[in-house]
Amino acid sequence: MLLTLGLSTPLFAQPESTIPTIAVLTFRAEGLSASAAEALSNVVRRNLVNNNHFTLVDRDRADQILGEHAFLQAGACLDVACMVEAGKLLGAQQVVSGSINRLGRKYMIELRSVDVATGEIVALETGEHLGDVEELDEPVERISEHLVARMTNSKGVLIIETKPVASSVEIDGNPIGFAPLTIKRPAGVTYEISAVRMGYHSSKRSIYLTEDDTVTVKLKLSKLPKNRHRPQAMRLWVTGGFPFEQLSSNFDSKLSLEEGNTIGAAVSFGYDWRLRFGLLEFESLLGAYHPDIKTLYDIESVPESKSTTIYATLIYSGSEERFGSFIGGGLAGIRREVGIQFVDHEAGANSNGLTEMITNTTDFELGWCLQLGLEIGILRNLACQIEFFHVQMLSDSPDYVDQNPDDPLHGAWVEAFRSFDRHTSLRFSVGYRI
Secondary structure, X not given: OOOOOOOOOOOOOOOOOOOOEEEEOOOEEEOOOHHHXXXXXXXXXXHHHHHOOOEEOOHHHHHHHHOOOOOOOOOOOOOHHHHHHHHHHHOOOEEEEEEEEEEOOEEEEEEEEEEOOOOOEEEEEEEEEEOOHHHOHHHHHHHHHHHHHHHHOOEEEEEEEEEOOOOEEEEOOEEEEEOOEEEEEEOOEEEEEEEEOOOEOOEEEEEEEOOOOEEEEXXXXXXXXXXXXXXXXXXXXXXXXXXXXXXOOOOOOOEEEOOEXXXXXXXXXXXXXXXXXXXXXXXXXXXXXXXXXXXXXXXXXXXXXXXXXXXXEEEEOOOOOOEEEEEEEXXXXXXXXXXXXXXXXXXXXXXXXXXXXXXXXXXXXXXXXEEEEEEEEEEOOEEEEEEEEEEEEOOOOOOOOOOOOOOOOHHHHHHHHHHOOEEEEEEEEEEEEO
């Protein structure tokens, strides 16, 4: 049944006062109980009473009159013709009605006011709410404030300034332009004013605008941290460097560069977290080869060692500055090669007494690698790195291609590949972002 709330106002004649008489009809609410619909209607009634610009029709007496008319059923009066007819019966100059429709957890709200004499819609406000039914009073309160403000036709002025200037301004979630702005808005309403700008945190304030008032709203936006949201990127790297040796395992360990070189290339994807695929060619003397083995097998010089490493690593760089550290690790496929020059006891007088350099290799074997270094941004698309790159076999097997246990030099090769199970490089890399 349509319910209205009023003061001591006649129902069949217009009041002599210049204050207009308003009748509020119960909401048409789908998916809500009758008590909930009535409670939300009372939110609108309360706003009209607090506005002091209207006189409300008494609800109990309205129940009696509207109940005698079959076409005015509860919740069925939302179209203009029905609202006009109800207003005439109640002696009201304007009639307010509304509807709430539920779709899942989403509620769609509509409030309207109709002039009884002309049949025109004086004010219409809509809104949505996503949440529980117990929270509906807040959006209904806000929408009814806007409706009442339009009905009274009272205005206030909002002056909106932002820093930086030319930021986009929204009122109640609706874009209205770029600051600075001076706009008139219905008074008696609380507005949610916000400013947004790319690269800045948004800023917002709630302002209650009174009739004939001018309110200046100043919104200051703060910058987002530099490089907070960065697009993914691919870089191509070229590398070069030197073998690195730890001469002692004692606490007074001494580090030095070995003879040899390393070259390579890689491609990486990402920023803070990077996936890197690369190829490394390593060449050095096998300084870890035991001297007693050299003497035992008549090895003239330090064996030469080479390796080809294909790796995939995951690297983390937490710094957002142009200068920062990084660390990473991953898996590698490693192919080793060792070259040894033996003393040739059968050489003639015209010989230097040495055999030619003899080499043996392994197949590609599984290992792991570790990266630790610093990165320096030179230009927007160019960066350089200095890093330690360590590669180590997962297995300590000394097996090699074409091995022959009956070969009298087999022990020399076994010791060589056992000694060459890891290597460390000091590398310099230059990368270009595509």
